[in-house]
Amino acid sequence: MDYIELAMKRAKETNCSTDTNFFQALKEVLVSIRPLMENHPEYKTQNIIERIISPNRAIYFKIEWLDDSNNIHVNSGYRIQFNNALDPYKGGVRFHPSVNPDILKFLAFEQIFKNAITGLHIGGAKGGADFDPKGKSDKEIMKFCQAFMTAFYNSLGSDIDVLGGDIRVGAREVGYLFGQYKQLTNSYNSIITSKPLALGGSLGRTEATGYGLIYFTQTLLEDMGETLKGKICTISGSGNVAIHAIEKLYDLGAVPVTCSDSRGAIHDSNGIDLALLKKIKLERRASLEYYAHERKSATYVKKENYVGGSSHVWDIPCFAAFPCATQNELGLTCAKKLIHNDVKIIAEGANMPTTPEAIEVFQSHSIIFAPAKAANAGGVAVSVLEMGQNNSLKYLSFEQVDRRLKGIMSNIYSNIKMTCDTYDLEMDLIAGANILGFKRVADAMIMQGV
Ligand code: NDP
Numbered sequence: 001m002d003y004i005e006l007a008m009k010r011a012k013e014t015n016c017s018t019d020t021n022f023f024q025a026l027k028e029v030l031v032s033i034r035p036l037m038e039n040h041p042e043y044k045t046q047n048i049i050e051r052i053i054s055p056n057r058a059i060y061f062k063i064e065w066l067d068d069s070n071n072i073h074v075n076s077g078y079r080i081q082f083n084n085a086l087d088p089y090k091g092g093v094r095f096h097p098s099v100n101p102d103i104l105k106f107l108a109f110e111q112i113f114k115n116a117i118t119g120l121h122i123g124g125a126k127g128g129a130d131f132d133p134k135g136k137s138d139k140e141i142m143k144f145c146q147a148f149m150t151a152f153y154n155s156l157g158s159d160i161d162v163l164g165g166d167i168r169v170g171a172r173e174v175g176y177l178f179g180q181y182k183q184l185t186n187s188y189n190s191i192i193t194s195k196p197l198a199l200g201g202s203l204g205r206t207e208a209t210g211y212g213l214i215y216f217t218q219t220l221l222e223d224m225g226e227t228l229k230g231k232i233c234t235i236s237g238s239g240n241v242a243i244h245a246i247e248k249l250y251d252l253g254a255v256p257v258t259c260s261d262s263r264g265a266i267h268d269s270n271g272i273d274l275a276l277l278k279k280i281k282l283e284r285r286a287s288l289e290y291y292a293h294e295r296k297s298a299t300y301v302k303k304e305n306y307v308g309g310s311s312h313v314w315d316i317p318c319f320a321a322f323p324c325a326t327q328n329e330l331g332l333t334c335a336k337k338l339i340h341n342d343v344k345i346i347a348e349g350a351n352m353p354t355t356p357e358a359i360e361v362f363q364s365h366s367i368i369f370a371p372a373k374a375a376n377a378g379g380v381a382v383s384v385l386e387m388g389q390n391n392s393l394k395y396l397s398f399e400q401v402d403r404r405l406k407g408i409m410s411n412i413y414s415n416i417k418m419t420c421d422t423y424d425l426e427m428d429l430i431a432g433a434n435i436l437g438f439k440r441v442a443d444a445m446i447m448q449g450v
């Protein structure tokens with residue numbers, strides 16, 4: 001058995017056999033670090049792989065909360081503090097019915113390497129609950145957030161573990177979570193980022209993941225003598241990441257023509273009307289169906305009518321595709337359609353949105369592929385700027401944050417490219433990112449001893 005098979009065997013012994021998302025993320029990292037392992041025999045003698053693939057600590061907790069009719073509900077909450085060699089644990093919180101230990105382990109594992117790639121000092125973690133915020137009143141959201149924080153606040157600390165946003169956890173939820181932490185501890189301690197500005201949030205954090213994704217893509221394209229100007233782009237999702245990716249695409253002269261949500265997809269041949277999209281998704285928190293009611297140039301396809309089960313977004317010919325909704329949303333059928341339509345680049349805004357089979361077919365057709373742990377790292381990077389501002393009490397302007405974000409994304413690209421050159425990987429940015437992130441964490445683990 002080689003080291004990958006051994007590590008996968010070990011992972012299967014220590015996790016549930018149903019942890020398919022976690023095994024998928026694990027395999028991708030392990031397969032691509034082979035050249036690094038060959039160059040660094042100390043990683044084998046120090047047993048780094050076995051040590052890195054097990055979470056340091058996984059906290060599972062019960063959340064009890066009261067709805068508006070005084071019915072008591074119970075949800076499951078989790079925080080996976082995966083690795084803190086680069087200290088402190090850092091990563092988002094997700095509220096979605098699909099949340100389970102498998103999803104959070106994959107997200108926390110990915111977060112370790114993403115955070116390392118930023119070059120900032122943060123370890124990897126992820127948390128969340130199987131709570132569905134859809135259809136809940138504002139008061140119910142507040143009650144749930146308070147109960148979530150009450151259940152595990154004593155595991156947090158600005159130099160221990162710092163939470164952040166993710167699916168269905170934005171400024172509103174972060175505000176309630178932070179408020180409850182302050183009530184419980186009587187302390188102002190930067191234990192969460194993506195805070196509303198009035199509670200110490202950073203200008204530019206809301207935009208950071210989407211803008212960072214496009215800055216990364218722009219840097220990559222410039223390196224290849226290309227630009228986004230005038231190019232048709234397709235985007236999935238219509239949340240925080242998708243909306244701000246669309247906004248930055250317009251800034252750079254590109255033409256974003258699609259978006260989607262959990263119920264269906266929009267194709268707007270005139271380009272997505274950003275103001276209308278924000279009104280529907282951010283203000284009204286409604287279905288995208290209403291977008292098509294208000295825009296003649298748009299067509300709406302319901303999820304149940306997607307051809308071959310793959311999102312309608314990927315049926316649309318484009319130069320660049322940006323999956324920005326959720327894990328494994330872009331499968332083999334979509335990938336083949338995109339290739340048939342002559343796509344040039346895929347850049348992941350969501351975490352692990354592309355299935356291994358789809359990645360394989362993109363790579364075999366030499367399509368440039370920018371993996372999530374590099375391309376969407378702008379969000380967590382600006383979270384660290386938020387932590388720095390809270391600690392120093394010196395606040396940055398939007399322009400200062402945006403400039404720093406652009407610099408960070410450009411450095412991430414250069415460092416990955418350099419890693420690709422060192423290991424003769426050509427433009428395999430997946431392997432380049434995994435090697436770069438893994439090496440930083442492994443070296444820190446060795447330096448701090450067992
Ligand atoms: P939001 O909750 O703001 O938006 C999520 C979007 O994806 C919504 O449009 C939602 O549709 C759609 N969606 C969610 N689940 C599904 C599903 N199962 N099928 C189809 N569509 C779905 O989350 P974000 O924009 O913050 O997050 C999107 C992705 O980006 C996630 O993978 C997240 O982990 C990742 N990410 C987020 C960062 C951040 O800073 N927020 C940072 C880095 C990565 P609907 O409106 O119907 O619910």
Ligand code: 2IT
Binds near residue numbers: 091193
């Ligand atoms: O996946 C991610 O990087 C995030 N959801 C952002 C995490 C954070 O701590 O800002």
